[in-house]
Amino acid sequence: MKKNNPENQQQFKLFIKELITFAFLFFTLGLIVYYLFQNSVYGNIDAAMREQKNRIINNSHQLPLHIQKDKDGSVAGVLPPERNASFQTNLIVFDENGRILNQSMLGERNFTLLRNTTLDLSKLNKIVDLPLASDELSAHFRSLLIKVPKNNQNVLYAGHYVLILQNIDADLLAINSFIETLIITLIIFWILAIAISYFLSKSSMKPIIKSWLRQRDFSSNAAHELRTPLTVIQNQMEYLLTKPKDTVMDQIKPISTSLDEIQHLKILTNRLLMLARSDSNIIQVNLQNTQLNSWFNNILTPYTEIASSQNKQLLVNVNASGNGMLDQDLIRQLMVILLDNAIKYTSAHGEIEVSINRVKDSLDIKVSDNGIGISNSDKVHIFDRFYRTDKSRNSKTGGNGLGLSIAQWIVTEHKGKISVKDNYPTGTIFQVTISLK
Numbered sequence: 290m291k292k293n294n295p296e297n298q299q300q301f302k303l304f305i306k307e308l309i310t311f312a313f314l315f316f317t318l319g320l321i322v323y324y325l326f327q328n329s330v331y332g333n334i335d336a337a338m339r340e341q342k343n344r345i346i347n348n349s350h351q352l353p354l355h356i357q358k359d360k361d362g363s364v365a366g367v368l369p370p371e372r373n374a375s376f377q378t379n380l381i382v383f384d385e386n387g388r389i390l391n392q393s394m395l396g397e398r399n400f401t402l403l404r405n406t407t408l409d410l411s412k413l414n415k416i417v418d419l420p421l422a423s424d425e426l427s428a429h430f431r432s433l434l435i436k437v438p439k440n441n442q443n444v445l446y447a448g449h450y451v452l453i454l455q456n457i458d459a460d461l462l463a464i465n466s467f468i469e470t471l472i473i474t475l476i477i478f479w480i481l482a483i484a485i486s487y488f489l490s491k492s493s494m495k496p497i498i499k500s501w502l503r504q505r506d507f508s509s510n511a512a513h514e515l516r517t518p519l520t521v522i523q524n525q526m527e528y529l530l531t532k533p534k535d536t537v538m539d540q541i542k543p544i545s546t547s548l549d550e551i552q553h554l555k556i557l558t559n560r561l562l563m564l565a566r567s568d569s570n571i572i573q574v575n576l577q578n579t580q581l582n583s584w585f586n587n588i589l590t591p592y593t594e595i596a597s598s599q600n601k602q603l604l605v606n607v608n609a610s611g612n613g614m615l616d617q618d619l620i621r622q623l624m625v626i627l628l629d630n631a632i633k634y635t636s637a638h639g640e641i642e643v644s645i646n647r648v649k650d651s652l653d654i655k656v657s658d659n660g661i662g663i664s665n666s667d668k669v670h671i672f673d674r675f676y677r678t679d680k681s682r683n684s685k686t687g688g689n690g691l692g693l694s695i696a697q698w699i700v701t702e703h704k705g706k707i708s709v710k711d712n713y714p715t716g717t718i719f720q721v722t723i724s725l726k
């Protein structure tokens with residue numbers, strides 16, 4: 290990514306934000322899944338331990354006969370597993386002083402590991418983790434210390450403390466391999482999310498960049514267009530200041546030049562305002578029921594005089610009977626733009642023809658001239674904002690390249706089409722079709 294471009298920078302920022310968001314989501318998802326899995330594993334273990342505790346307390350089971358208590362209270366023989374007790378369950382019986390009473394039952398291997406357990410009364414009736422290690426062995430247990438009442442029928446447990454130990458090595462192994470799988474899966478999905486977010490940020494930025502560039506060009510072009518007439522007016526005013534004794538008649542040229550430029554500024558600001566409003570969709574198209582023939586004749590007649598004042602001929606041919614729905618202000622503007630251009634770009638003694646024809650529920654408007662014409666390469670761009678075939682900003686025509694983009698917008702708002710083609714032998718024809726409904 291080229292970082293120096295503001296649009297690329299924006300895209301990069303968006304991409305980083307999406308990346309962090311995805312990372313946060315996956316991390317949270319991982320934590321939740323891990324938490325739920327660990328809880329369910331520990332929940333099962335703890336439930337089994339509580340069941341074991343209940344069996345011991347309720348004495349549901351008698352010690353087999355071959356268990357003998359020695360005089361010192363300790364028990365010889367093999368510790369019988371409680372019924373249904375897990376294979377990994379060990380029981381350590383302590384007397385009040387913390388002496389292990391069932392040492393011989395634990396088996397030598399187990400005892401080397403389990404003898405490190407001590408009677409910790411602070412953990413009475415609490416299920417806690419208990420990691421144990423001897424020289425050769427190490428194991429993790431879940432432990433529950435209980436006090437067995439003296440009246441318990443089981444001679445081994447009665448009146449003593451029993452530490453229920455559940456080996457959880459296999460469960461820890463399962464949890465660890467689950468974490469590994471979870472991390473790998475989340476990393477794969479995160480990488481996928483990075484790729485997806487990269488393409489998403491790229492494609493979602495496209496229209497934003499386009500409209501942002503359009504807006505940027507629009508502002509800089511507008512500023513440029515405003516600067517030229519302002520500079521002219523300033524120069525003329527400064528010149529007038531050097532002739533304080535002259536009369537208006539003496540300086541009619543700079544005054545009329547300034548007034549011309551002011552007129553250009555007025556048109557320009559109006560058009561800029563119109564385009565800005567059309568961009569933000571705040572212009573309401575107000576369709577009015579219009580008597581077509583009389584309305585078009587009314588707005589076109591003054592133009593025949595304007596044309597003849599410039600030694601050009603304007604022929605008007607309106608053939609649109611009945612009424613139709615159109616926004617009168619906007620269609621008037623459309624006609625002004627097309628006629629202004631036709632007159633502007635036609636030399637003296639040129640001919641301009643306007644014909645308006647109704648075809649069912651649509652209206653065909655044709656404005657043709659035998660003026661300078663538009664080259665094919667320019668035809669593609671003339672509806673773009675600020676595009677002028679005459680690139681000189683000081684062009685005598687005083688055009689600003691906004692007229693046709695406004696015309697196109699007006700036509701679109703009337704569900705219509707506008708196109709341009711060559712007139713023969715010279716000149717241009719603008720053809721518009723709008724809906725009258």
Ligand code: ADP
Nearest residue numbers: 630631634662671677678688689690691692693
């Ligand atoms: P402008 O205010 O410059 O006339 P427009 O958007 O109305 O802006 O027109 C864009 C350009 O298209 C003009 O600068 C001019 O070069 C060209 N153009 C428009 N109408 C005609 C025409 N009837 N004949 C020749 N060129 C035209």
